[in-house]
Amino acid sequence: MNKDKDSSSATSHVLFVVTATTCVLFAISAFYFILPNRETWMMDLPQASSYAGHIDGLFGLITFLVGFWFIVSEAVFFYLIFRFRRKTPDQKAEYVTGEEPHQKRWVTIPHILVIICDIVLIFGTVYVWYKVKQDLPPAQATIRVVGQQWAWTFEHPGPDGKLGSEDDITLVDELHLKANTVYHFKLESKDVLHSFSIPAFRIKQDSVPGRTITGWFEAIKEGEYDIQCAEMCGAGHGLMKSDLYVHSPKSYERWLKQISPGEQALAPREQENQIALNRRNPGKR
Ligand SMILES: [Cu+2]
Numbered sequence: 001m002n003k004d005k006d007s008s009s010a011t012s013h014v015l016f017v018v019t020a021t022t023c024v025l026f027a028i029s030a031f032y033f034i035l036p037n038r039e040t041w042m043m044d045l046p047q048a049s050s051y052a053g054h055i056d057g058l059f060g061l062i063t064f065l066v067g068f069w070f071i072v073s074e075a076v077f078f079y080l081i082f083r084f085r086r087k088t089p090d091q092k093a094e095y096v097t098g099e100e101p102h103q104k105r106w107v108t109i110p111h112i113l114v115i116i117c118d119i120v121l122i123f124g125t126v127y128v129w130y131k132v133k134q135d136l137p138p139a140q141a142t143i144r145v146v147g148q149q150w151a152w153t154f155e156h157p158g159p160d161g162k163l164g165s166e167d168d169i170t171l172v173d174e175l176h177l178k179a180n181t182v183y184h185f186k187l188e189s190k191d192v193l194h195s196f197s198i199p200a201f202r203i204k205q206d207s208v209p210g211r212t213i214t215g216w217f218e219a220i221k222e223g224e225y226d227i228q229c230a231e232m233c234g235a236g237h238g239l240m241k242s243d244l245y246v247h248s249p250k251s252y253e254r255w256l257k258q259i260s261p262g263e264q265a266l267a268p269r270e271q272e273n274q275i276a277l278n279r280r281n282p283g284k285r
Pocket of ligand 1: 195229232234240
């Protein structure tokens, strides 16, 4: 009988040690991978817009504050489990009302500290929200973005630099921007809700049928990035991937010259899709 109790208490000790070690290792590895390098913790996503660093800073702040309290609370939790474990086989659990002042302090003090952290987070959030979504710096160029099932159409200003004129360049699933230029985007939807998302810019904005939503971004790193729809918009939602090219001023001029002004050009991927469709339905055009 006593042997059984001894072995069950030994098992619970082993379980306790294994669980505690796993939690500690998990927390340490999470912090090891997350904190040293911001671009690493966002899974190697470059910070390609002027406000990407602000968004990442906010994520970092949330991770740090929540991570800190996670580690503290887990440490206290495991300490209490260990400290008040059953010491003799016939020991009964004690009923604690939690009404004594020294017991209430375990709730009130952490509560106040967590509320202070919340206030810090709210200030950070409002600051970043204002910067990204409410403050609209003057536009150096404007583009029109239209979502539909299941593609994005991008209208770029042509050589005259103005949107809504004859030389506009319309592309499907392909957007070209000039680096270090403040763009306003006019976002629309032809059918259902879509979400215009450029992860490298840290921007995500719903497009709503019947509304034109204005937003902004400034690309600060040249390169090729993904654009995707971030809202389930129907069976072909997964096909709504587009390509973003951020050019240097010279390469933008070159691209502008290459593409015939005013022509409704199909992006290469769209041409491929059309070819694939024709192959599948040879009779239909
Ligand atoms: Cu979608």
